[in-house]
Amino acid sequence: MKEHVENVSKKRLGVFKFASCDGCQLSLLSCEDELLELAGMVEIAHFLEASSKVAPGPFDIALIEGSITTRHDIERICNIRQQSKKLVTIGACATSGGIQSLRNWADHKEFVSAVYANPEFIDSLATSTPIADHVAVDFELRGCPIDRGQLLEVLLALIHGRQPKTPRHSVCQECKRRGTICIAVTRATPCIGPLTQAGCGAICPAYGRACYGCFGPAAQVNCQALSEQYLNSGTTELQMIHSLRNMNASASVFQIESNRLQSRLRDSST
Amino acid sequence: MSETRKITVSALTRVEGEGALNVCVEGERVVDVKLTIYEPPRFFEALLRGRAIEEVPDITARICGICPVAYQMTSVHALENALGVQITPAIRQLRRLLYCGEWIESHVLHIYMLNAPDLFDCHSGIELAARFPTEVNRGLRMKKIGNRLLEVLGGRAIHPVNVRVGGFYRAPTRDELNLLLPDLRWALQASIESTRWIAGLEFPEYGQECEFIALQHPDEYPFNEGMIASTMNSPLVVGDYESHFAEQHVKHSTALQSVHRDTCETYLLGPMARFNLNRDQLYPAAKQLVNELGIKIPLVNRFHAIIARCVEVVHAFEEAIEKIENYVPPSPAYIQYAYRDGYGVAATEAPRGMIFHSYEITAKGEVSKANIVPPTSQNQRQIESDLKDYIQRLLPNKDEVIAANCEKLIRTYDPCISCSTHFLKLTMQRL
Numbered sequence: 053m054k055e056h057v058e059n060v061s062k063k064r065l066g067v068f069k070f071a072s073c074d075g076c077q078l079s080l081l082s083c084e085d086e087l088l089e090l091a092g093m094v095e096i097a098h099f100l101e102a103s104s105k106v107a108p109g110p111f112d113i114a115l116i117e118g119s120i121t122t123r124h125d126i127e128r129i130c131n132i133r134q135q136s137k138k139l140v141t142i143g144a145c146a147t148s149g150g151i152q153s154l155r156n157w158a159d160h161k162e163f164v165s166a167v168y169a170n171p172e173f174i175d176s177l178a179t180s181t182p183i184a185d186h187v188a189v190d191f192e193l194r195g196c197p198i199d200r201g202q203l204l205e206v207l208l209a210l211i212h213g214r215q216p217k218t219p220r221h222s223v224c225q226e227c228k229r230r231g232t233i234c235i236a237v238t239r240a241t242p243c244i245g246p247l248t249q250a251g252c253g254a255i256c257p258a259y260g261r262a263c264y265g266c267f268g269p270a271a272q273v274n275c276q277a278l279s280e281q282y283l284n285s286g287t288t289e290l291q292m293i294h295s296l297r298n299m300n301a302s303a304s305v306f307q308i309e310s311n312r313l314q315s316r317l318r319d320s321s322t
Numbered sequence: 323m324s325e326t327r328k329i330t331v332s333a334l335t336r337v338e339g340e341g342a343l344n345v346c347v348e349g350e351r352v353v354d355v356k357l358t359i360y361e362p363p364r365f366f367e368a369l370l371r372g373r374a375i376e377e378v379p380d381i382t383a384r385i386c387g388i389c390p391v392a393y394q395m396t397s398v399h400a401l402e403n404a405l406g407v408q409i410t411p412a413i414r415q416l417r418r419l420l421y422c423g424e425w426i427e428s429h430v431l432h433i434y435m436l437n438a439p440d441l442f443d444c445h446s447g448i449e450l451a452a453r454f455p456t457e458v459n460r461g462l463r464m465k466k467i468g469n470r471l472l473e474v475l476g477g478r479a480i481h482p483v484n485v486r487v488g489g490f491y492r493a494p495t496r497d498e499l500n501l502l503l504p505d506l507r508w509a510l511q512a513s514i515e516s517t518r519w520i521a522g523l524e525f526p527e528y529g530q531e532c533e534f535i536a537l538q539h540p541d542e543y544p545f546n547e548g549m550i551a552s553t554m555n556s557p558l559v560v561g562d563y564e565s566h567f568a569e570q571h572v573k574h575s576t577a578l579q580s581v582h583r584d585t586c587e588t589y590l591l592g593p594m595a596r597f598n599l600n601r602d603q604l605y606p607a608a609k610q611l612v613n614e615l616g617i618k619i620p621l622v623n624r625f626h627a628i629i630a631r632c633v634e635v636v637h638a639f640e641e642a643i644e645k646i647e648n649y650v651p652p653s654p655a656y657i658q659y660a661y662r663d664g665y666g667v668a669a670t671e672a673p674r675g676m677i678f679h680s681y682e683i684t685a686k687g688e689v690s691k692a693n694i695v696p697p698t699s700q701n702q703r704q705i706e707s708d709l710k711d712y713i714q715r716l717l718p719n720k721d722e723v724i725a726a727n728c729e730k731l732i733r734t735y736d737p738c739i740s741c742s743t744h745f746l747k748l749t750m751q752r753l
Contacts, residue, residue, distance in 0.1 A: 071362040074738075075387020075480040081435060082479065084466040088459075091448040102435060103446035104729070121362045151384045152364040163368040168578075169571040176363055197387060197480040255477035259484045260492040264380060266481070294373060299384065 063211050066098035066111035068132055070118030070125050071152055071180060075197040076143035077101050077117050083200055090204075093211055109135030113210045116189075119145040119152060119180045126186055133187040138210055141183045142203065144196035148268050149302035151196075153180040156302060182302065191216055196266035196299035199251045219250045220271035223263050226254035235262050242282040242295050247273045247306075268300035275309035289317040343728060345713055352717065355710040357702055357732075370692040375401050375487055375661075375683055382679075382694065383481045388431070388738055391424035391476070392672030393679075393694075394485040395546060400679040401487050404666025405659045412652035413489040414546065415645055420475045420485070421545040421670075422642040426468025426509075427479060428673035429593075429631045429638075432736045433520065434461035437628050440730045441523050457519055460512050464635070467502075467509045471642060474498050489656030499646045506646070510639040514611055517632035521615045528731060529622035530711045532704055533587065534595035537671055543603040543637055544596060544671045551599050552589070553620065560669045563678050569695060580700040588703040591675025592735065593630035594621045605640040608633050624708060627734045661687040672697050674736050698737045705735055 067077050081087065081102060097107040114136035120126055133139055141147045149156070155163050160178035164171040183189055193206050193216075202218050209216035223245035227234065235243040235257045245254065245263035249270040256263045269275075279292045296310040346354040366385055370378060382397045383390035395417060402409060409417075434457075435447035444450045451458035469479040474494055476482020484491050537544035538551035549557040558566055569578040581588055598620040601612065612633060621630055667680040675697030682691035712731055716724045 071364055073384050073387040073390075075384075075390070078387050078431075078480060081431060082465075082469060084462040084469075087462065088448065088451055096446075096448070103448070104439075105445035105449075121364070125362065150364075151366075151369070151381060154369040155365055158368070163365045164363075166368040166371075167363065167365050170573070173571065173573045174363060180364075196384065197478075252478070256483050259477050261483065261486070264377075291374070294377065298377075298380070 062093065062095045063112035064097045064107075064110070065094040065207075066109065066114045066132070066136065067096075067101070068098065068114060068116050068128075069100070070116065070129070070146065070183075071121040072118030072143065072145045072150065074101065074117070076146075076195075077115070079142075079198050079200050079203055080115075083204060086204060090207065094207075111136045112138065113207070114139045116141045116146045116183050117143055119150045119182060120186055121152060121177050121180045122175060123177065124175075129183060129186050138190045139183075139187065140191045140193060140206060140210070141189050142193045143198050144194065144266060144268060144299040145180075146183045147192045147194050147303075148300045148306075149180045149182050151299050151301070153302040154297060155180055157297070180302070193218065194249055194268045194300075195251050199253070202251055221250050222246055222270040222273065223248045223250055223252070223254050223257075223267070226250045226252075227257050230254050230258055232257045240286055242279075242287045242292055244278070244295050246278055247275055262295075264295065264298055265306070266299045268303045269305045273305060275305050276312065279309055279313060289313050289320075293317070343709070343732070345709075345724075347713075347717070350717065352710050352714045355706050355713065357706050357709065359702070367692045367694055370689045373689055375405075375681075375687050375689060378681070378689060378692075379485045379487070380481075380483075385694070385696070386738060387480050388428050389424060389672045389674065390481050391420055391472070391485070392670060392677050394482070395421060396668050396670045396672075396677050396679040396694075397681075398485060398487050399546060399668030399670065400666045400681050401683065402657075402659075402666065403668055404664035404681055404683050405487070405662065406664070407488055407657050407659045409489060409657055410652055412650060413656070415649075416475070416490060416493065416652060418542075418545050419642055419645040419649075420472070420482070422638040422645070423468050423471035423475060423479075425638045425673050426635055426642075427465055427472060429635050430461055430465040430468060432673075433516075433628055433631055433635070434458055434465070436736070437631075437733055438520065440733060441525070457516070460516060464509045464512050464516070464639075467505045468638075470505065471502060474502060486656055488659055489652065489654070491655065493651040493653070493655040495651065496649055499649055503643065503646060506639055506643050510607065510636065510643060513632070513636045513639050514607065517611055517629070517636055518615065520632050521617065521629050525623065525625040526727070526730065527623055527625070528708070528712050528715075529624050529626075530708060531622070532708070533589040534598050534620070535589045535591055535676065536596040536599045537669060537676055538599055539603070541603070543600050543605070543634075543641075546670050547668075550669065550676070553595075553598060560667055560678070563667060563669060563695075564680060564693070567678075567695075567700075569699065578695075578699050579702045580695060581703055588707050589700070590704045590735075591697050591700055592627065593634055593673075593675075594624075594627050595675065596671060597621060597630040597633060604633065605637050605644070607640050608637040611636055624731060624734045627736070631736075661685050674698060674738055675701060696738075698735075701735055701737070705732065705737065 156179045206216040241262040243262035244265045248265045249267040251267045293310045296306045342358040344356045378397045379394040382393040439450045472479040476484045533554040535552045537548035539548035551557045568583040663685050665682050669678045678695040680693045
């Protein structure tokens with residue numbers, strides 16, 4: 053009886069996968085110290101990578117990994133939204149289309165035939181789009197992959213019914229805090245840390261390389277100012293476009309700037 | 323009288339990716355088994371074209387969050403092959419250390435969270451933990467230590483940032499690595515205990531004869547290089563991979579399937595294949611454990627793959643300790659190179675089995691063509707063939723029983739097709 057009462061009060065968690073690498077849901081299984089305790093705080097109703105016990109909705113919390121790339125997945129996400137009180141995207145694919153959204157700038161048919169011998173067998177949309185393009189999203193957790201600590205913060209906040217707190221400032225502040233020498237200033241490589249949201253711990257500069265933006269855009273960034281700065285100091289347009297077109301290529305501010313640079317490149321070549 | 327029964331059972335969970343199983347039975351004979359992979363395609367080989375070679379390891383890592391290091395390692399070795407770059411022995415040792423971390427993380431996840439629950443009819447590792455708290459907590463701690471190794475060496479465990487063409491962006495200091503030693507030494511003992519526990523459990527019995535393929539190296543248990551060895555055919559050099567093996571595209575799967583080009587024969591990769599072909603190269607404690615437990619060679623019961631995985635975890639901890647004890651930071655951390663037109667190949671051993679990459683690159687340092695063959699697409703045909711044989715034996719049972727057993731068999735291969743499969747529907751058609 054006691055257990056029954058506990059079950060009623062526990063929040064029901066669903067974890068769902070769309071086009072992705074599984075890395076963000078793996079982050080949940082990588083919370084080795086907290087996993088078993090967390091499993092005691094929620095009812096894991098749907099988490100196919102972790103459990104073969106599958107219960108139907110509704111869900112109090114739905115974590116969504118992956119982007120939308122098939123017609124069937126559009127129906128699936130709408131269905132999950134209808135059954136979920138709070139819907140949270142986890143990771144760059146769900147939040148901004150992922151690396152697979154590079155197809156949005158390419159000829160999809162050509163992409164299909166470059167990889168598959170029988171393109172007619174493949175049912176795939178010409179675009180890879182974030183979850184928010186299809187349904188309302190209550191919270192977006194960024195990162196490729198997401199940070200474990202931030203994931204726990206989001207889950208605990210939702211379990212306790214408060215708003216999650218994750219930073220919206222840039223990687224630069226994390227670098228300063230870590231005492232890392234600034235790559236953007238001291239090296240001739242286009243570090244996009246000034247544009248990128250904190251959360252990774254500024255690991256790339258700490259390992260001696262430029263940030264490649266896997267956490268997506270920070271709040272209120274000026275992409276154009278930064279890319280002009282880099283273009284003036286020897287970075288080519290193509291390099292700059294590629295820096296912006298990675299795991300968060302379809303995040304709107306990255307997209308606007310990479311498109312601007314591409315049209316400039318096109319104009320200069322004609 | 324022929325009767326058509328169509329049964330759909332939701333089945334495959336605790337694997338990575340999405341798929342279904344369709345079985346067709348005529349009378350008393352299983353005529354067709356299709357393991358359908360409907361993981362949506364992400365077109366990596368297409369989107370890599372035109373990208374700078376330096377970006378390749380960061381992009382290919384995103385194929386799989388469970389084994390990103392396997393994609394990174396295979397990419398950089400293949401690109402170095404195209405560039406004509408020779409890495410130093412010190413860089414090579416550090417790459418092996420990184421691979422140890424990934425094998426530990428991926429194998430322990432599979433052993434405790436995905437596979438072992440089946441041996442006790444539990445739905446998840448979490449349920450298993452309620453029954454065996456000591457064992458599962460020990461597993462979780464081992465996994466954490468593997469992750470920690472990846473974090474120190476790669477910056478983070480999922481999609482590490484420190485791998486580059488020619489070596490590493492930054493070599494860790496001796497102190498950074500030495501700090502890991504106490505935990506690694508504990509974990510080596512824990513992994514031995516863990517193997518004793520797993521190997522002592524009762525397993526279902528299934529294994530038809532098949533060809534096992536894995537890399538083989540004269541001096542080491544295979545990670546980053548070697549000949550392509552087989553239990554049935556002569557060894558091949560990695561450069562002959564594409565002329566010898568073919569990827570076929572069938573309607574029911576977005577994962578391409580590999581077979582021998584000339585005979586269309588299937589083969590099996592992974593921990594059992596590596597163990598069967600390379601057991602003499604295991605480190606001493608792992609080798610001693612194999613003798614102590616009397617593990618018979620060759621392993622053919624597919625349900626014993628978990629034992630091979632456990633032994634490989636012991637080996638990985640042991641090798642990691644040895645690598646760190648003898649560590650001298652490579653200087654420089656990476657080899658400089660000049661761009662040139664070229665073609666390069668590499669095969670390495672992902673936790674799930676041999677993975678192959680080839681690239682064509684331009685004199686501007688861009689990729690012009692990429693070919694990536696993950697382990698699960700190579701195993702898929704063999705898995706189908708095994709399932710057909712297995713279901714034939716199970717046929718007198720009810721469909722639910724058959725489905726549950728197939729699900730368990732499929733999990734033993736640790737399939738990964740997002741490297742990919744979360745939800746498997748069994749459709750059984752009895753004609």
